[in-house]
Structure formats: C-alpha cells, structure tokens
Amino acid sequence: MANPDRARKLLVRTAIVTTSTIATLFGAQNLAMLDARDFQISPTPAELILLPVPTDSGITSATMQGIAPGVTLQQSAPNITILRQSGQIQPSSLVVNAQAPIMPPQPAQISAPQPVIVQQPVAQTSRSTR
C-alpha cells in the first residue's frame, strides 16, 4: 500500500471491529430475543400478528398525502403502504426491462483511479449490485 502506517491502522481497527462486532452481535441477538418475548402473540394460525410500531413510524394515508401531494397511497396491511399498485406501470416497461440483455459494467482499470474534489455531495442511488 502507498501508506504503510494507514495499512497498519486499518488492520488494528479491523481487529477492534472484529471483537466489538462479535460482542455486539451476541448482545443484539439477546436483545432481539427479549423484544420477541415482550409482546404476546395470539394463536391465529392464518396471519402474523404485527408487533407495535415504534411511535415515530405511525403513519396514515392522510399523513403521507402531506408528504407526497398528488400521490395516491393505500394501506396493504398495518404499517405497510402501497406506493404503486400492480398493473399501474406500462406493460412494455416490464417486458423490456425483464428481458433486457445483461450488460455488466466494464471492469477495465489500467491504473488506480484518482480521487476528485467535488463541490457538494454526489447523491448515490441504491440498486442491486452491479
């Protein structure tokens, strides 16, 4: 690596993350098990019983209308909202994109790319790995 000190620091921090993450995982698992026990589940065979929703996520269609004027929203189930129904998208979009030839990115990288300075954060898009 270009900077051996940075490499050593990364290895040290990785080791620290390893031990702390494992401790966190076991703690998180215990916490999840406690959460599950705190809420009673009635024996309804056909449906899941949803846990109470955290207070900051209680939301209604009216609330969402305020957030997104002009967008019609529906509730699919408690705490799940439908932003778009099946069939509302142009069928050609479904067909074309589902059968589009797969074009993986070109990985050619002759030399290590250089960082660039930007004026403001570049918004990123979350999508399936490509």
Next chain:
Amino acid sequence: MTLILNTFYAMGCQVTVQLDCPSEAVGWALLESLPSQFEALEAQLSRFRPTSDLNALNRQAGQWTTVSDVLFENVALAKHGARLTDGLFNPLILPALVANGYDRDFQQIGYHGTENHGITVADWHDILLNIAEKRVQLPQNSAIDLGGIAKGWVATVIANHLSQDGPCLVNVGGDMVARGTPTGSHGWEIYLEDPYTRQAFLAISLLNESIVTSGQDYRTWHTDDGIRQHHLIDPRTGKPAKTDVFTVTILHPHAPTAEAFAKSVLIQGAEAGLKWLNQQWDARGLVVTTSGAILATDSLLTRGRLLTEINT
C-alpha cells in the same frame, strides 16, 4: 472541509466513496489508497479467487480450520444472519449457486448450464465457530459464499476507518454505509430507483446507517435451454427463489444484517416479507414486485421523501 470522491471497480461492482475531510491532503491519500485496501480484503473473501482464505476454508469443509480475523468475522456475521432469518439467509448456498450456473464471476457467465433440479443446502446450524482460537468448521461437503455479507462488512469497515477523518459515504455496488453528515447537510442523500423506469422516486438522508438493495433485476442469466436464472437461491429448494419480489431495499444500522434481511424478505415474498421485516429490530424496507407494485414499511416512508409520481 474538502469533499473528495473516488470511484473504482472492486468486488465485482462499482465502488464510490465520498469523504468530507478537513485536510485535502489526508483525504486524498486515504481515498487514493482505497482500491488497494479493497483488493486486499477481496483477496481474502472472494470465492472467485482460487487462493482466497475463503476458498481455503471451503476446501477443508468438515475440518476445524484456523482463519484470519477478517474471514472469521465474516463467517460469524453470516451465521448470525442465518440465525436472525431462521435460515432463509443461509451462507452455505455456494454448491447451489454453482449448480445453478453462477460458478464464475458474473461478467463471464453469459448463457450457461442447464436448469438445476435443486440440491440440498447444508444446515447453517452446523457452521461451528471457535471464537478464542479463530477456528471455523463447515459442515462436510458444504461451502460458504459470503456475497453480500462481505460487501456489507467491507463497506462498514472502510466507512468506520474513514470516519476517523471525517463524514463519509461508502457505496459498494449500491450497498451503502454512511458515517456522519457532510458539511451543510442533514445526512448523505441517496435515492431509491424504480428498476422498471430507472427513475429515482424516493430520497432518503442516510445518517450513521446502511442501505442495501438486492434483487433479481440485474444478476440474471439464461441456461442453455433458455431458462432465466438469478443468483438469489432459496436455501429450502437449492434453486433460484420463486418470488414476487423484483427488488428489495433495506435500511438498517448494520449493513451485513441488512443484507441477510434483504434475502429473507425476497424469499418470503413482498407482503409476508415486509410484515416479517416490521417485526425486526430497527429495520425498514421497500419492495418492488414482479408485477410493478411498490410496497414499503411505514417506518421507511417516514424517513423518505417521495420525489415524483411513480406510476409510469
């Protein structure tokens, strides 16, 4: 503060890293060194590298094997993901992945193989871990694929490393980890994209958390007899999951956990998966279905900002 960005290719995908750093020189050096750091980690964790630590572990399935801290942590995270999802995420799917045609780096697959009739995926409970000695035993005749777990872990480690010098956003092929906020902002702005229209429809400001998207929209291929395959194996069948989920996005404090949750939601199906997700600790999600519907947990929508009408 200087905002520095670097984009390069690693771990089979595009990586983009942004760092808001008080020292331009320090930030430049950090980001310039990232490709080699990713390479060092990928060399340990990739199943496509014959000499990787992961492949060495897979070759010794059935025996106790001493592994590096990096590999141990990833295997431990993978097993934990299986525990949290009751096995719907199962890292022991590698033999099934290979049997279904994903036996090489995705870019090289093309048309390949024939439809697999399903193979048995080993029980994740049989992954044994000796924490004190950093030893792992995989079930006999099994093999591990770290896949998204490794991407999430690497993004987390790199983000934690960079955050010592400033707020940062690490994007590994669409899986992102954010630390701190860039100067003048309330978080790192990211968009969710409609996989059908390729339009961004929801904006979220990430703040010390991760977001992961998985789906059958991109890593797909066809068998020699024209059967469409994708890489998301249902461990119950050993075959690509039959699901109405086209893509799933998970928002969660911990990227590797988000990866496991994404697989679980996808395998369960849109509505059942989101109902299950609503019961998980600090998890929020959105699904785009194979029929074009978009569903989201209310907990995610409170964090998001709809950008436009999303019907067509």
